[in-house]
Amino acid sequence: MKARVHVMLKNGVLDPQGAAVRRALGTLGFEGVEKVRQGKIIELDLADGTTEDTVKDMCEKLLANTVIESYSIELV
Amino acid sequence: MKARVHVMLKNGVLDPQGAAVRRALGTLGFEGVEKVRQGKIIELDLADGTTEDTVKDMCEKLLANTVIESYSIELV
Numbered sequence A, B: 001m002k003a004r005v006h007v008m009l010k011n012g013v014l015d016p017q018g019a020a021v022r023r024a025l026g027t028l029g030f031e032g033v034e035k036v037r038q039g040k041i042i043e044l045d046l047a048d049g050t051t052e053d054t055v056k057d058m059c060e061k062l063l064a065n066t067v068i069e070s071y072s073i074e075l076v
Helices: A016-027 A052-063 B016-027 B052-063
Strands: A002-009 A033-046 A069-075 B002-009 B033-046 B069-075
Touching: A002 A052, A002 B033, A016 A033, A016 B052, A033 A052, A033 B002, A052 A069, A052 B016, B002 B052, B016 B033, B033 B052, B052 B069
Parallel strands: none
Antiparallel strands: A002 A033, A002 A069, A033 B033, B002 B033, B002 B069
C-alpha cells in the first residue's frame, strides 16, 4: 500500500525558501506572483495493513516538525 | 487564484533523502517501510487570469529541474 504525506509550514511561519522562489520568478520576468509557499511531499510504500495511525505516528516522530509544520495524510 | 505544483524525482533517479528517511523510520522502530520518495509542493498565489501555460513555463524555467524531476500542476 502507499501513503502520501503533505507537509507545509504553518500559516504565519516565515518561509524564506518561498520568498526566494518568488523573487527568482520576478527576476525571470513572471509578473503577478503574489505569494509562494514551499513544502514537502513524502511518498511511502508500506507493507499491507499499515494503519493511518502508524503513518500519523511517523509524521509526529520524524516526517514533520509539528512545532512549525502541519501535515496531511493520504492513503493511496 | 492559486496553483499547486508537485515536483518529484523521476523514477530511476536515486533519492538519497528518501533513503535516509527510510533508514530513520526503521531506527525509530517502524517496520514495513519498503520505499520512501520525497518531493516538493509549491503553492503559488497568482494574479487572476494567470494561465496554466505560464505556470508550466515557471516549472520549466525554475521550479523543477526537468532533467531529473517531473512536475504536475493543479490550478485550485
